[in-house]
Amino acid sequence: MIEFRSVTKQFPDGTVAVEGFDLVIPPRKTTVLVGSSGCGKTTLLRMINRMIDPTSGSILIDGEDTGGLAPVKLRRRIGYVMQNSGLLPHRKVVDNVATVPVLNGVPKKEARAHALELLDTVGLDRSLADKYPRQLSGGQQQRVGVARGLAADPNILLMDEPFGAVDPIVRAELQQETIRLQEGLGKTVVFVTHDIDEAFLLGHQVVILQKGGHIAQVGTPAEILARPADDFVATFIGADKGKRVLRIQNVDGRDVVVDENGTPTGVLQS
Numbered sequence: 001m002i003e004f005r006s007v008t009k010q011f012p013d014g015t016v017a018v019e020g021f022d023l024v025i026p027p028r029k030t031t032v033l034v035g036s037s038g039c040g041k042t043t044l045l046r047m048i049n050r051m052i053d054p055t056s057g058s059i060l061i062d063g064e065d066t067g068g069l070a071p072v073k074l075r076r077r078i079g080y081v082m083q084n085s086g087l088l089p090h091r092k093v094v095d096n097v098a099t100v101p102v103l104n105g106v107p108k109k110e111a112r113a114h115a116l117e118l119l120d121t122v123g124l125d126r127s128l129a130d131k132y133p134r135q136l137s138g139g140q141q142q143r144v145g146v147a148r149g150l151a152a153d154p155n156i157l158l159m160d161e162p163f164g165a166v167d168p169i170v171r172a173e174l175q176q177e178t179i180r181l182q183e184g185l186g187k188t189v190v191f192v193t194h195d196i197d198e199a200f201l202l203g204h205q206v207v208i209l210q211k212g213g214h215i216a217q218v219g220t221p222a223e224i225l226a227r228p229a230d231d232f233v234a235t236f237i238g239a240d241k242g243k244r245v246l247r248i249q250n251v252d253g254r255d256v257v258v259d260e261n262g263t264p265t266g267v268l269q270s
């Protein structure tokens with residue numbers, strides 16, 4: 001479990017990116033932080049692994065205040081996947097994936113063998129292992145980024161707009177893969193996006209943010225769709241335009257989203 005307690009971040013230039021933020025992120029589920037550009041999503045995510053330190057307040061992981069932990073050590077046990085994969089261009093795919101375990105002291109041979117297994121996990125052919133990132137497509141690079149994020153077998157995986165730069169078809173594939181991975185591996189995933197459809201698809205818990213990291217609404221997709229907290233949320237999720245799904249139907253214990261014609265458009269995460 002990750003807990004934000006009254007967290008504020010003010011940057012040296014005076015910008016208050018996040019103010020008085022409270023949130024409990026449950027373990028082994030996906031929590032999505034969603035909101036417009038500049039509302040504080042990345043700042044919130046990076047405070048979890050102390051790439052950014054809060055100005056005040058605290059962040060606890062399984063009850064332990066991260067403020068008292070060494071940032072480098074903390075970062076090595078939290079996976080991080082960013083937009084444009086962040087791969088090291090001059091290192092082969094397999095070495096990109098093995099970087100963190102090697103830094104953690106795992107012998108190189110062992111780390112490389114595990115990296116090959118991780119390529120399988122994220123649906124990449126092992127023949128790509130000896131290629132360089134530039135020799136891969138954008139979608140493949142993102143998969144390598146996910147494999148690298150998983151390499152140290154972290155309980156927590158932070159994902160910052162990881163699929164923002166790939167085309168819609170590849171993006172849909174990567175989204176399904178993320179759901180499959182999260183379910184299979186039972187990681188606590190914290191995912192940042194500005195895309196509400198992506199948020200509803202991936203999130204067990206969705207947090208809709210306004211400027212300053214203020215929470216407009218937090219809940220399951222079904223709860224938010226059924227009862228938007230206010231006009232801001234209604235507008236943000238598109239409920240006011242009638243373009244958003246109108247009903248949620250429970251079928252065999254799963255919440256199925258049904259469009260205005262009664263056609264199922266997807267299943268919500270339970």
Ligand SMILES: Nc1ncnc2c1ncn2[C@@H]1O[C@H](COP(=O)(O)OP(=O)(O)OP(=O)(O)O)[C@@H](O)[C@H]1O
Binds near residue numbers: 017037038044
């Ligand atoms: N290092 C910094 N110094 C000063 N201000 C910053 C810094 N980093 C972020 N900010 C500001 O803090 C606010 C929140 O930024 P943040 O990157 O967390 O937003 P975001 O929701 O992730 O946005 P985006 O979707 O555009 O990435 C913005 O106003 C941004 O300009």
